[in-house]
Amino acid sequence: MHFENSLTFAQNLDAQDALGKYREAFHFPKVNGKQTIYFTGNSLGLQPKNSQGFVDAIMEDWRNLAVEGHFYAEKPWWDYHERLIPSLAKVVGGKPEEVSVMNTLTVNLHMLMVSFYRPTKQRYKILCEEKAFPSDQYMLKSQLKVHGLDPDEALIEVKKPEGKHHWETSDFINAIEQAGDELALVLIGGVNYYNGQVLDMQRITEAGQRVGAKVGWDLAHAAGNVVLNLHDWNVDFAAWCSYKYMNSGPGNASGIFVHERHLNQPDIPRFEGWWGTKKETRFLMAPEFDPTPTADAWQLSNPPVLALAPYLAALELFEEVGMEALIQKRDVITAYLEFILTEIDAQTPGNFEIITPKDRGCQLSVLLHGQGRPLFDYLMKAGVIVDWREPNVIRLAPAPFYCSYEDMFRFGQILKAGILETYGK
Numbered sequence: 001m002h003f004e005n006s007l008t009f010a011q012n013l014d015a016q017d018a019l020g021k022y023r024e025a026f027h028f029p030k031v032n033g034k035q036t037i038y039f040t041g042n043s044l045g046l047q048p049k050n051s052q053g054f055v056d057a058i059m060e061d062w063r064n065l066a067v068e069g070h071f072y073a074e075k076p077w078w079d080y081h082e083r084l085i086p087s088l089a090k091v092v093g094g095k096p097e098e099v100s101v102m103n104t105l106t107v108n109l110h111m112l113m114v115s116f117y118r119p120t121k122q123r124y125k126i127l128c129e130e131k132a133f134p135s136d137q138y139m140l141k142s143q144l145k146v147h148g149l150d151p152d153e154a155l156i157e158v159k160k161p162e163g164k165h166h167w168e169t170s171d172f173i174n175a176i177e178q179a180g181d182e183l184a185l186v187l188i189g190g191v192n193y194y195n196g197q198v199l200d201m202q203r204i205t206e207a208g209q210r211v212g213a214k215v216g217w218d219l220a221h222a223a224g225n226v227v228l229n230l231h232d233w234n235v236d237f238a239a240w241c242s243y244k245y246m247n248s249g250p251g252n253a254s255g256i257f258v259h260e261r262h263l264n265q266p267d268i269p270r271f272e273g274w275w276g277t278k279k280e281t282r283f284l285m286a287p288e289f290d291p292t293p294t295a296d297a298w299q300l301s302n303p304p305v306l307a308l309a310p311y312l313a314a315l316e317l318f319e320e321v322g323m324e325a326l327i328q329k330r331d332v333i334t335a336y337l338e339f340i341l342t343e344i345d346a347q348t349p350g351n352f353e354i355i356t357p358k359d360r361g362c363q364l365s366v367l368l369h370g371q372g373r374p375l376f377d378y379l380m381k382a383g384v385i386v387d388w389r390e391p392n393v394i395r396l397a398p399a400p401f402y403c404s405y406e407d408m409f410r411f412g413q414i415l416k417a418g419i420l421e422t423y424g425k
């Protein structure tokens, strides 16, 4: 596609953008009274304007109905989470019965490992990517320790090729084949949080299952960002948070996927609670756990309805727009951002490089050469909200729901001024 680094060109793209009107559906933070250029939808999505009404409705029902709200609120609380499932199942490519909402991401990965990481003397190793998101590293190592295993021996961390900033699919497949029948579990971030790389989840899932391992995915940076077909890819399980690309609000509830072949299995090991029992008989308060035949069987507690309200509001927007349209715009706006970065690099050469490979969603990670922190500070002061990852990477995510092409052009101008001020060339 042909691009130009000009305001009129960017504004023309905005004028033709079918999703352009959704910018108005979100609240943007301001810096010095001016709307920011928001690149951190991969960390915390903006607040959809419709979400306040959803939260207010719960507060009002609680005020007016108190306990009766569980059954008589306009959207009753006891099965409130079910309202999220149809849209959410579409976002991740699962059947509705394979998807549920509960807890938070790290909690859910632990809970799912209870079911799907069952080490034996022969088969006990876990494979993940090197420098996985810290919470995932802590989770995997602590699970190994709970089972009396030594993480130094039992955790395989797949390295990037020497001198490279990204993996090849073969790096994972080779490591999986090498671990062979010692491998119990593959659990990787589907979209890497640091370099923005989208892994070939289908092929890696196949490779893991071929050697007899279970395969799960942490989809924190994937849900609402990339095409997911968890059911068709035959993924064993997955979990994701909702506050990044899905705009549900800070620390909000996580989603899980459990493939249908694992549903309704009476002897699957699992930590259980009353919200995992069949709805029809739950309030009989029977002593025996009678699991729902869906991923809801992994639910423990009655759902945090106040948290689910803005999540439901955010999902209404996903339902309206659809992943296909989002991904179409994502590809163009990310390519336009890449073009702008290349232009600025040509004008002020040698200060940075993009380390995100072509297999990407909505994120470009930029490695700053030399001392980058002053440039990051400059951008933030100028109203460009980006994030910093040690030692010297800035992550830029032009979330297609609310970022404009004009944002990308303006960012380029600010970046150039910032480079001239902080690097001096």
Ligand SMILES: *Cc1c(COP(=O)(O)O)cnc(C)c1O
Residues within 6 Å of the ligand: 104, 105, 106, 107, 133, 135, 136, 189, 193, 218, 220, 221, 241
């Ligand atoms: C954001 C993120 C998390 C966050 O975990 P929480 O339990 O929601 O705090 C976990 N894993 C990855 C890969 C992430 O990007």
